Amino acid sequence: MKLRNILASTALAAGLAMGAVSSAHAWSLKEAAAPYAGTTVDVVFLLRPGYEAIEAMLPAFEEETGIKINIIKHPYENALGEQVRDFVAGGDLDIALIDLVWIGNFAENEWIVPIDKFTTNPDLADPNLDINDFFPLVLNAFGGWNGTVYGLPFDNYSGLLFYNRCMLEEAGFDGPPATWQDLKDVYGPALTKDGKYAYALQSKRNETQSADSFARVIWPFGGSFLDENFRSNLLSAESQAGLQFRQDLMQYMPDGIVAYDHAETVNAFAQGDVAMITEWSAFYSTVVSADTSKVADCVEIAPEPMGPAGRKPALGGFSLAVASQADEDEQAAAWLFIQWATSKANAAEYLERGGVPARQSAYADPALAETYKFIPALVESWQDGVPEFRPRFAEWPEITEIVQEWGTKMMLGEVTTEEGAQILGERMEAVLEEAGYYSGDKPLAQ
Amino acid sequence: MRDRVSRRTIFAFIGPSIIALALVGIAPLLYAGWTSLHFFNLTKLRRVKFIGLENYGTVLTDPVFWEAMGRTFFLLASALPIQVALGLGIALVLHRPGLTLLKTLTRLSLVLPMATTYAVVGLLGQVMFNQKFGVVNQLLGGADINWIGDSTNAFIMIIFWDVWQWTPFVALVLLAGLSMVPGEIEEAARLESKSWWVVLRYVQLPFLIPGLVAVLILRTADTLKLFDMVFTLTRGGPGSSTEFISLMIQRVGFRAFDQGLASAQAIILLIITIVLAQIYIRVFYKEV
Numbered sequence: 004m005k006l007r008n009i010l011a012s013t014a015l016a017a018g019l020a021m022g023a024v025s026s027a028h029a030w031s032l033k034e035a036a037a038p039y040a041g042t043t044v045d046v047v048f049l050l051r052p053g054y055e056a057i058e059a060m061l062p063a064f065e066e067e068t069g070i071k072i073n074i075i076k077h078p079y080e081n082a083l084g085e086q087v088r089d090f091v092a093g094g095d096l097d098i099a100l101i102d103l104v105w106i107g108n109f110a111e112n113e114w115i116v117p118i119d120k121f122t123t124n125p126d127l128a129d130p131n132l133d134i135n136d137f138f139p140l141v142l143n144a145f146g147g148w149n150g151t152v153y154g155l156p157f158d159n160y161s162g163l164l165f166y167n168r169c170m171l172e173e174a175g176f177d178g179p180p181a182t183w184q185d186l187k188d189v190y191g192p193a194l195t196k197d198g199k200y201a202y203a204l205q206s207k208r209n210e211t212q213s214a215d216s217f218a219r220v221i222w223p224f225g226g227s228f229l230d231e232n233f234r235s236n237l238l239s240a241e242s243q244a245g246l247q248f249r250q251d252l253m254q255y256m257p258d259g260i261v262a263y264d265h266a267e268t269v270n271a272f273a274q275g276d277v278a279m280i281t282e283w284s285a286f287y288s289t290v291v292s293a294d295t296s297k298v299a300d301c302v303e304i305a306p307e308p309m310g311p312a313g314r315k316p317a318l319g320g321f322s323l324a325v326a327s328q329a330d331e332d333e334q335a336a337a338w339l340f341i342q343w344a345t346s347k348a349n350a351a352e353y354l355e356r357g358g359v360p361a362r363q364s365a366y367a368d369p370a371l372a373e374t375y376k377f378i379p380a381l382v383e384s385w386q387d388g389v390p391e392f393r394p395r396f397a398e399w400p401e402i403t404e405i406v407q408e409w410g411t412k413m414m415l416g417e418v419t420t421e422e423g424a425q426i427l428g429e430r431m432e433a434v435l436e437e438a439g440y441y442s443g444d445k446p447l448a449q
Numbered sequence: 450m451r452d453r454v455s456r457r458t459i460f461a462f463i464g465p466s467i468i469a470l471a472l473v474g475i476a477p478l479l480y481a482g483w484t485s486l487h488f489f490n491l492t493k494l495r496r497v498k499f500i501g502l503e504n505y506g507t508v509l510t511d512p513v514f515w516e517a518m519g520r521t522f523f524l525l526a527s528a529l530p531i532q533v534a535l536g537l538g539i540a541l542v543l544h545r546p547g548l549t550l551l552k553t554l555t556r557l558s559l560v561l562p563m564a565t566t567y568a569v570v571g572l573l574g575q576v577m578f579n580q581k582f583g584v585v586n587q588l589l590g591g592a593d594i595n596w597i598g599d600s601t602n603a604f605i606m607i608i609f610w611d612v613w614q615w616t617p618f619v620a621l622v623l624l625a626g627l628s629m630v631p632g633e634i635e636e637a638a639r640l641e642s643k644s645w646w647v648v649l650r651y652v653q654l655p656f657l658i659p660g661l662v663a664v665l666i667l668r669t670a671d672t673l674k675l676f677d678m679v680f681t682l683t684r685g686g687p688g689s690s691t692e693f694i695s696l697m698i699q700r701v702g703f704r705a706f707d708q709g710l711a712s713a714q715a716i717i718l719l720i721i722t723i724v725l726a727q728i729y730i731r732v733f734y735k736e737v
Contacts, residue, residue, distance in 0.1 A: 084703050091491050108492050208686040259580060259598015261687040276581075397492060401705045408513075411688045415600060 040069025046098040053158035056356035097329035144390035146322035154322025156361035160283035161384035162317030169301035191255035223310025235428025489709035504713035536619025559617035571681030600690035626660035
């Protein structure tokens with residue numbers, strides 16, 4: 004309901020603005036950017052394919068607008084800290100790069116500007132912005148907070164099952180597992196032999212442990228981090244079933260899986276050492292390129308397996324939002340860049356260069372699925388994902404540290420799943436209590 | 450003589466150092482003291498408030514803090530004896546007469562590990578200790594040892610790198626101590642006894658004590674602030690097995706953004722370091 008309200012009000016505002024514009028003059032990026040030519044916009048980018056894709060497209064934008072985009076590159080693990088320090092210190096960043104779990108934090112601190120400031124300005128709003136073209140789940144989860152849209156989805160992921168068709172066929176399977184249970188009980192024993200493993204679940208002690216490992220196993224089994232009262236739900240039978248499943252599944256994973264980050268996991272798959280991984284769509288270009296993958300010809304993509312609670316694929320990704328610390332000219336220039344980078348018009352080229360757009364129209368052509376095998380699974384995953392796959396409130400940076408520590412201890416067998424969930428839940432609730440969720444000072448918003 | 454040096458001149462020489470020290474050392478320390486008395490989270494700056502010693506209470510009763518501290522001292526207790534034993538051995542070999550050119554080359558090569566940036570050591574470790582492609586497992590006859598993903602092995606790996614990087618420092622300090630032994634006394638001692646141990650214990654060791662105390666203090670301080678190498682190599686994992694005290698403080702301060710709590714942890718760490726240094730000096734200098 005909330006999502007519908009966001010979309011309706013944003014679309015209405017955009018529509019009104021567009022109507023006013025179209026009656027006055029035809030909008031063009033070049034004319035809109037003319038007052039801001041020479042402005043430099045500072046933005047943090049990650050070292051990932053989607054960012055390289057837009058960077059390659061950037062000269063066209065800079066040439067047309069005269070706006071200079073200054074990209075500061077960071078690995079994911081540093082991106083939040085660098086941005087928080089910049090915003091706290093009133094630094095130079097004009098655009099915030101927001102992982103979906105940072106949106107509550109950035110919005111509550113008023114470090115970012117709602118997009119209606121720009122969509123209602125006919126000089127800045129592209130009549131073809133068409134915000135309804137974004138996948139609703141993605142727009143809401145990546146860019147929306149508490150009924151307001153702040154950012155437009157830019158680097159978009161859904162968890163997918165990457166599988167090595169050749170290894171599966173050799174073991175007698177004609178397709179990927181439909182359920183997590185099958186993956187463990189049927190595919191696991193058959194594919195784990197001769198130094199090869201059936202599956203790898205990236206579980207390094209950083210956000211990977213929380214997002215890619217811990218959350219990935221609790222949701223499909225009907226569990227969750229919190230119940231409706233924001234109390235820990237990790238000791239529920241469903242959450243425990245998911246966490247215990249992960250322990251049981253580890254016998255079919257490479258040794259030292261708790262040290263595997265995305266790079267190690269994708270590399271193990273690309274080297275043919277692992278038959279299946281559940282990874283972000285963003286790594287598609289890596290595993291199908293013969294330059295970076297030995298198994299490029301064998302790669303197939305499917306939606307993540309289903310659990311007893313259905314298919315609850317991992318959801319992750321980034322939006323771009325205008326930073327409130329930027330001055331008016333920088334804000335306008337930043338908006339023009341965000342609008343251009345996420346536009347319908349550029350989605351096809353972004354996809355071609357290795358990015359994953361969140362535009363529904365970009366995937367409308369059925370023939371695309373032949374070139375980009377991940378598209379059908381991706382589109383399916385974005386129909387019914389969980390926006391709160393990881394809680395998106397401002398306290399997530401503290402809570403994820405606790406999840407990372409105790410999630411890893413569970414995997415290492417240093418504590419049982421019950422003991423770990425007990426301690427994790429107590430510490431998580433202490434953070435939420437301190438934040439004022441239980442006293443009623445803060446609404447139970449995600 | 451004293452009258453000829455004016456106060457202004459004295460201040461002109463010493464003043465810049467004092468100002469620089471105040472700016473880069475004392476001011477941040479005072480600021481850390483201030484934040485440690487407040488609820489001060491970078492992502493909740495609207496809720497900054499004075500909370501007295503609450504952060505200190507949290508730290509002192511937090512088992513995770515003491516586990517990290519215990520882990521740090523276990524690393525020190527494991528690595529330092531090896532460094533002293535190997536360093537002393539190298540120093541004694543280099544102290545023997547002859548092979549001047551080779552010894553000079555050895556002295557120069559001893560500087561290399563110390564000159565290698567900590568973070569680079571960690572990155573080297575990631576490659577060398579890779580379970581599948583790493584040179585370490587190859588040298589062990591193609592062993593399949595999981596170094597980075599196993600708690601015990603990861604700790605051993607950290608000890609290895611610490612020993613590799615800092616044994617040369619111990620060796621050079623002890624070599625300097627050996628060069629302080631008067632030649633005639635050492636020669637006389639060797640004429641009196643054939644036992645190298647007797648010479649070492651009763652003639653050379655007294656000259657090595659000041660160096661050993663310096664090594665003890667510096668290595669303790671270094672271990673307590675060990676961060677870069679471990680951060681790039683294991684990031685404190687797997688689990689918490691290599692989360693030493695500095696990594697924990699960085700995690701609290703810059704990943705959970707709780708600067709107040711992290712400041713309290715850092716100040717408690719500073720106090721522990723000062724107390725330890727005082728104990729070392731009082732206990733060991735008595736024997737000189």
